[in-house]
Amino acid sequence: MLPSNSLRTCIILILSIFMNGCSTNYKSSEKEVLTTEEELIVLTEEQFQSFNMELDSVLLHDFHNEVHANGKFDLPPESKASVSSFYGGAIKELKLLPGEYVKKGSLLFKLENPDFVQMQQDYLEAQGQLDYLKSNFKRQQSLYENKITSEKNFLKTKSDYTVMQVKEKSLKKKLEMMHINPNTLTTENLKTSISIVSPINGYIDQVLGVQGDFLKPAVIALTIVDIDHLHLELNVFEKDLPKLEIGQSIKFKLLDDPENTYAAKIYLINKTVDAALRTVGIHGHLIDESLKNKFNPGMYVEAEILTSTETKVALPIASVVESEGKYNVLILKEKNEAGYFFEKKQIEIGQVDTTYVEILNSNQFEKKTLFLTKGAFSLISE
Numbered sequence: 001m002l003p004s005n006s007l008r009t010c011i012i013l014i015l016s017i018f019m020n021g022c023s024t025n026y027k028s029s030e031k032e033v034l035t036t037e038e039e040l041i042v043l044t045e046e047q048f049q050s051f052n053m054e055l056d057s058v059l060l061h062d063f064h065n066e067v068h069a070n071g072k073f074d075l076p077p078e079s080k081a082s083v084s085s086f087y088g089g090a091i092k093e094l095k096l097l098p099g100e101y102v103k104k105g106s107l108l109f110k111l112e113n114p115d116f117v118q119m120q121q122d123y124l125e126a127q128g129q130l131d132y133l134k135s136n137f138k139r140q141q142s143l144y145e146n147k148i149t150s151e152k153n154f155l156k157t158k159s160d161y162t163v164m165q166v167k168e169k170s171l172k173k174k175l176e177m178m179h180i181n182p183n184t185l186t187t188e189n190l191k192t193s194i195s196i197v198s199p200i201n202g203y204i205d206q207v208l209g210v211q212g213d214f215l216k217p218a219v220i221a222l223t224i225v226d227i228d229h230l231h232l233e234l235n236v237f238e239k240d241l242p243k244l245e246i247g248q249s250i251k252f253k254l255l256d257d258p259e260n261t262y263a264a265k266i267y268l269i270n271k272t273v274d275a276a277l278r279t280v281g282i283h284g285h286l287i288d289e290s291l292k293n294k295f296n297p298g299m300y301v302e303a304e305i306l307t308s309t310e311t312k313v314a315l316p317i318a319s320v321v322e323s324e325g326k327y328n329v330l331i332l333k334e335k336n337e338a339g340y341f342f343e344k345k346q347i348e349i350g351q352v353d354t355t356y357v358e359i360l361n362s363n364q365f366e367k368k369t370l371f372l373t374k375g376a377f378s379l380i381s382e
Helices: 005-028 045-050 115-145 153-178 239-244 287-292 376-381
Strands: 034-037 040-043 055-056 059-074 080-083 087-091 107-114 193-197 202-207 222-225 231-237 249-254 257-273 277-284 300-316 321-323 326-336 339-347 349-351 356-359 371-375
Touching: 040 045, 045 339, 059 239, 087 193, 115 153, 153 321, 231 239, 231 249, 231 300, 239 257, 239 277, 277 287, 300 349, 300 371, 321 376, 326 376, 371 376
Parallel strands: none
Antiparallel strands: 034 040, 040 339, 055 371, 059 231, 059 300, 080 222, 087 107, 107 193, 202 222, 231 277, 249 257, 249 300, 257 277, 300 356, 321 326, 326 339, 326 371, 349 356
């Protein structure tokens, strides 16, 4: 089985980079460095050591079968908050900036509106009327039970008392929604402004309100995000779905930071397929939760999901040289006082990763066969 063109290209690129530093030295001293005897490549001990060449035998290497995925960091709905108010007012004391941390219940800003005073007055008046109607209701109830007053008078008093109870409770709820404590409210401490507090712990994401502007009811002034539950939202093609299981390992990189690799695992697998893209959503959690501060919601990632591992006979990728669609290695035929005698052999390769190549025809070599694992590229390509 031969690898795909992309795998061949990967081998060529890695080998080219690996040997580029020493290829110039080989070419500059080509006649001095190596000689051939009956199709053998001969190197002296000095030459072998000066170019830091290495020998090794085939070994067993774990090749990972992976599914490619891409996606981004996201947050669950309960970790996002849009801050607005049920009541309009002029924005006051807004001093927050994006990135600042706020605790649940802490002051974000205030809204000022003369109508707030009237709402408090309405509540105090309703409370006073309720006390009167309650007393009157009890008196009429006693009179009615003793047949001193008519049923009509009693029912009218009861109705008035019930209506005022509903009105008082309604006004009380409105004050509580404005973060005004109705139990401590008096005519001496009426407020012209109300406090808007944070509904969650988190970081300020957007500041949409402006100091002094009139904020209309239900218009968003701030957004807050809680990154404690930051997670990966990945997409894979539906053909790969049978390979996936909850708990499988995920390796991912940020698009803007391809040098570093991070680890996660599959937490949930969506049960529906996107009709247009034919993809399935994967929900992943970070292995090391302490790293969550390195990432932000919306960051794009590329990921590989480890679906299985197979142990195969392999050689380091620098051992294999591709030429015209064929793959060759150098094996040590003999080592004596004259130096190292290498023979070029064609091989068949299978799976490839960034460090090793699977050798499909390893049974054609003796177990003690030594391969040139570092330096083969320039010798074979000469």
